[in-house]
Amino acid sequence: MAATRETVKRLLVALSEQSCQCPAHSHSFSRLSTSRPESRYSKLAGNQEYAFELATSTVRYGHGVTQEVGLDLANMKSKLVGVFTDENLQKLPVMSKVINSLTANGINYSIYSGIEIEPTEESLKKAISFASQKTFDAFLAVGGGSVMDTAKAANLYSCHPENDFLDFVNVPIGKGLPVVNPLKPLICVPTTAGTGSETTGVVIFDYKPLKAKTGIGNRALRPTLGLIDPEHVTTMPKNVAVFSGFDVLCHALESYTAVPFNERGEAPSNPIFRPAYQGSNPISDIWSKEALKTIQQYFLRSVNDSDDIEARGAMHLASMCAGIGFGNAGVHLPHGMSYPISGLVKAYTSSGYKSTKPLVPHGLSVVISAPAVFEFTAPLCPERHLEAAALLGMDTTNSKLEDAGRILAEAIRNYMYKTGIPNGLTALGYSSEDIPNLVRGTLPQHRVTKLSPRAFTEDQLSILFEKSMTVY
Incomplete structure (x- = not known):
């Protein structure tokens, strides 16, 4: 069985590299290995990136x-x-x-x-x-x-x-x-x-x-x-708490599954050119996983009771943790796809937001494609997708790596269903006829899309939008 799994992985790598030969995607994909975690960040040959930086603000927490x-x-x-x-x-x-x-x-x-x-x-x-x-x-x-x-x-x-x-x-x-x-x-x-x-x-x-x-x-x-x-987040309307919470969730998931920093591309000629979004790395991993643990424990509580100061305060901290994670590792496809979803909105509005124009709140625009995306990216780092699902509360005992994407997608859908997220892009006013424009709006988002652990073609991107038309 192990040999079959490795064969499937090698085939996926070959297909991905054939579909895109840019520096961000033509990886050796050492992250497919089931060997020790540190091998994910081993030094590569040539001019490949070899370093990452941790940059964050000073933060002070307290009532x-x-x-x-x-x-x-x-x-x-x-x-x-x-x-x-x-x-x-x-x-x-x-x-x-x-x-x-x-x-x-x-x-x-x-x-x-x-x-x-x-x-x-x-x-x-x-x-x-x-x-x-x-x-x-x-x-x-x-x-x-x-x-x-x-x-x-x-x-x-x-x-x-x-x-x-x-x-x-x-x-x-x-x-x-x-x-x-x-x-x-x-x-x-x-x-x-x-x-x-x-x-x-x-x-x-x-x-x-x-x-x-x-x-x-x-x-x-x-x-x-x-x-x-945390005194300030008790005043968030329920929908703001929901959509903000999904922004935290996607920040953490995307940064944890992003392409490793040393496979992002070539090292810069000067450190000043090293991007803020560097790819996943050992430090960002810590913050991303901590955010996922907190989400599992407090997200639903924070949504269901605005007076639950413990839960809302914990989600405030989770936002900071995920911010440090993605602020150094970056995000990838759910955020890249969210940008045209927000930008091309027709008439959708959401309660809790005082806007005079149509608006798809950011966290909603990001999570709406997340189940489809993580099923798509899972074959390239299944261990991480499976671990993320476990951190979100799924029982992954005896789960197979080839099921990692399905299990993580199910975990995300469970949170979406329990918090009342609209049923896909159709509920936001989109149809299959909008997919070409959604794809065109995603393609220039290199800052984030090139951090996807799996390379993609325009046709594959179209399929991801199609699969996101309904979620449940």
Whole structure:
């Protein structure tokens, strides 16, 4: 039986390498081996990547830590702070606590609240204009991923006034230039338990000309400090808790199953060019697995009872853990496919989100394809898919490696069903006729798709979207 399994693996590798010969996909696939885990990260020959870096923000966790933000800024000798939030959060207790702390510590500030849910290049440019009009010596973001990502972009471009917007956007949509000027300190107070943006050097936004999401990824963008205060996540509406939780789940699964760092491609000529998303590595693995363990224990509890402060606080920590994991390893196909799902939305809206336009929340757009994707990628690192399923609560005793994809897909579907996720892309307003556009929107997302453990063709991508039309 073992010989048959190895034969199947070798055939899959051969097929994958024939379908794509780019550096990110023409791997030796040592991760197929059932030998010791360290062999996954053994050094390869030639100019292949041989190193990875760990970059993350300082984080502080605790009930009430928001009240310390004014002291933190005073310790930084800040005189004028640009505060980013959204119009809804500006009316909630979290902003009162922030303002009281700033005032008590003599910090001057100016508030920008014109932030869109799921920001676009247009909304980012407005925030950049605000940040460029005054001489801020620090920035403060109070909100979810959209707020934190907007603040990162404002910080980046206000410190690089000579650059065009696409200069730092990821290739092939932008130029992907390195960040050369020092950025201002940025403190983040996350109010959702999903994006992990308080730990990462990544900005995600809707790029309207492409009708899909894209991003900016550079370690220089990561916040100086993340204040993780579980008091704020009790106010999340149920759907926000659900979709944010699935963002955490997919961050952890994708980073744990991403192509290994030393099989991502060639080593950079200069360390400054080493990407933020490097592929799975021994350190990111630890954080990704910890997030999956926490999800298994607390996700459903956090959704079903907003007053369960233990569960909601634990998911807040899981978001941070997954953020450190994917912030250094990266994500792959579910995120790559999610970008056109969000960008091409027609009329779908979701309760709990105060948006005046059609909106597929990010976590929903990511998880909707996850069962199909992980069945597809499992043959290339089945051990990891099976371990992830076990961490999510599946009984994998005596399970066969060739069943890893099916078992992990079943685990994901169980969580989706129990939390009321819509039944596939058709429930979001898509049909098979939309698949060509969804595929076209996914193909340029090299920043993430090239980290898939299994190479794919356009036809295979079409099949994944077709399989995601219904989930149950």
